[in-house]
Amino acid sequence: MTANMHAFANGADLAGKLADKVAETLSAGIAARGSASIAVSGGSTPKAFFQALSSRSIDWGKVTITLVDERFVPADNPRSNHLLVQENLLKDKAAAARFLPLYQAAASVEEAAAIATEKTKAVGHPFDVAILGMGNDGHTASFFPGGSNLQTALDPNTPRGIITMEAEGAGEPRLTFTFSSLQDARLLVLHIEGEGKKDVLAKAEAAGEETEMPIRAVLRRAASPVEIYWAP
Numbered sequence: 223m224t225a226n227m228h229a230f231a232n233g234a235d236l237a238g239k240l241a242d243k244v245a246e247t248l249s250a251g252i253a254a255r256g257s258a259s260i261a262v263s264g265g266s267t268p269k270a271f272f273q274a275l276s277s278r279s280i281d282w283g284k285v286t287i288t289l290v291d292e293r294f295v296p297a298d299n300p301r302s303n304h305l306l307v308q309e310n311l312l313k314d315k316a317a318a319a320r321f322l323p324l325y326q327a328a329a330s331v332e333e334a335a336a337i338a339t340e341k342t343k344a345v346g347h348p349f350d351v352a353i354l355g356m357g358n359d360g361h362t363a364s365f366f367p368g369g370s371n372l373q374t375a376l377d378p379n380t381p382r383g384i385i386t387m388e389a390e391g392a393g394e395p396r397l398t399f400t401f402s403s404l405q406d407a408r409l410l411v412l413h414i415e416g417e418g419k420k421d422v423l424a425k426a427e428a429a430g431e432e433t434e435m436p437i438r439a440v441l442r443r444a445a446s447p448v449e450i451y452w453a454p
C-alpha cells in the first residue's frame with residue numbers, strides 16, 4: 223500500500239544502514255517477544271548486507287533466520303541461497319543464530335515444500351523482518367512471471383507456508399514462501415541496486431498486471447509499508 227524510498231550513495235553505505243535497521247528491528251522483537259525472525263533473499267544483491275549484518279551486536283541466539291525462497295538444490299550447490307547465507311551471514315556474531323533451510327533432501331520438490339512448511343510453521347506470524355529482492359523480470363521471492371503456481375503464490379487467501387514454483391526464468395524448480403507469509407513482516411524491505419533495477423521498479427509501479435511483474439503484488443497489496451533500499 224505504501225512504499226518509502228531510501229536511496230544511498232553506494233552499495234557499502236546501503237549495506238551498513240540496512241544492517242543497522244534490521245539489527246534494531248530484531249532487537250526490538252527480542253525485547254517484545256523473547257525471540258525474533260528474519261527471512262532473507264538470495265541472488266547477487268544481498269552479499270554486502272549479509273556481511274554487515276553478521277557483525278552487529280544483537281542477541282543472535284534468540285534469532286531464527288530463514289530464506290524467502292530457494293532453488294531445489296542441496297546446500298553445496300553454488301546456486302543455493304543457503305550457501306550464500308552460510309558463507310556471508312551465518313558467521314561472526316550471527317553464527318549463534320538458528321538457520322531454517324527451505325531445501326529438504328526429499329524425493330520431489332512438492333514433498334520438500336510440505337516438509338519445509340512444517341519445519342518453519344512456528345516462525346513468521348508475522349516475520350519481524352523480510353528482505354525481498356527483485357529480478358529484472360519483476361519477480362520477487364520465487365514469484366516468477368509465468369510461474370506454475372503463481373496465482374496460488376500471490377493469492378492472499380493461500381495459507382502461510384512454502385509452495386513450489388517452476389518457470390522458464392527460474393532455472394531449477396523453486397521453493398518459496400507465499401505472498402501471505404511475507405507481506406505483513408514488521409519490517410518489509412525491498413533491496414535493489416543499480417540503475418537497471420530502478421527502471422524495473424518504475425515499470426512495476428506503473429499500471430499493469432501483477433502476473434506480468436509479480437513484485438506489483440507486494441508494492442500494491444502488502445499490509446506493511448514497503449521500505450525500498452536502493453543504491454546505484
Ligand SMILES: O=C1O[C@H](COP(=O)(O)O)[C@@H](O)[C@H](O)[C@H]1O
Pocket residue numbers: 262263264265266267268290291292303354355356357358362363364
Ligand atoms: O532468483 C532470485 O533472484 C532474486 C533477485 O536476485 P538478484 O541476483 O537480481 O539480486 C532474489 O531476490 C531471489 O531470492 C533469488 O532466488
